[in-house]
Amino acid sequence: MKSLQWQEFAKYINGSFTKHHFWHSAKVDTIYKNHRIIFDNYTVYKTVSSTTVTQTYTRVITPLSFKQEFYFEIYRKSIFSSIAKLFGMQDIETGHHEFDKDFIIKSNNGFKVKQLLNSPEVRKSIESIQNINLSISDNEGIWGDKLPEGQAELSFYCEKEIHDFEKLKEIQILFHTILDQFQNMEIINN
Template structure:
């Protein structure tokens, strides 16, 4: 881990009243931010493909799902790691500029349209240089499949994001999405999913 990585997560924790956790074993340092009984976790992850590796920035929010709602939103010019979610289909939300910029997949068209009618959420998504946001049933995006009803709201991007203001923008986006998911009754209140992330990446 570089000194720069350490300082970024420590500084980000200080500026957001989050908790800074130092690296341990092969796990990255990270910032954890409590929000509405959930943890928003920022860290770096090394993704291996054969003998080659790529460092990713990721954001993870574990939660217990009420309705198994899943979606994926990513830039239209990107090739998705997984082209289709289980049962997911391409969705158009009726906002021409947004529909042109992003590929949207979901297993509940009404809910994803409701989520993306929120102008704050759309504006925060559009303000990002790159976007890959999803709700999935994979731990840490690339790890093992989670137990039934346990899901993660997540974001990932190649490389290390070292812009504090951009990280704050992503934090605001995640808070807005979490609020919307609670309003749509997609997240179980007082979720116990976070207990498995006391040592995220274990």
């Protein structure tokens, strides 16, 4: 998304806009219950057979501090995930048949991720987003360096630029819903 569009989105969600800098894309920040949520685009440059190929992602991140280590990854099933499962990829079942049928869930703590996904609001919010890649990661900005011990990020990314403000707002609502559930579970530091 262009800087002007991010600036308009910041107004739309009552957030703050930061202009593009040499190494950093334009971004929008918003605060929800003392948690910073950051929206931006991230471009990956790859060289394939001496040709540079770029892929731009929309990502949304919020830094967190957990009381104990907790990671997960949730994404929609595809033909590729079905093949990976045949070769031993672990998939946690939540006990919610329709949700389990549509999503791959991986975590270092099956109990906590089931507790998170036991919330109908969290499941509904995840289901509302078509191209979802949602995780708790200890890497900065999903693909960056390792974060300091005890730090993690709730991260969303999509393999394209999202220009629709309503779709971006759905992601913001997803983050609010998950943060609320984390507080109910008493697993994050405020």
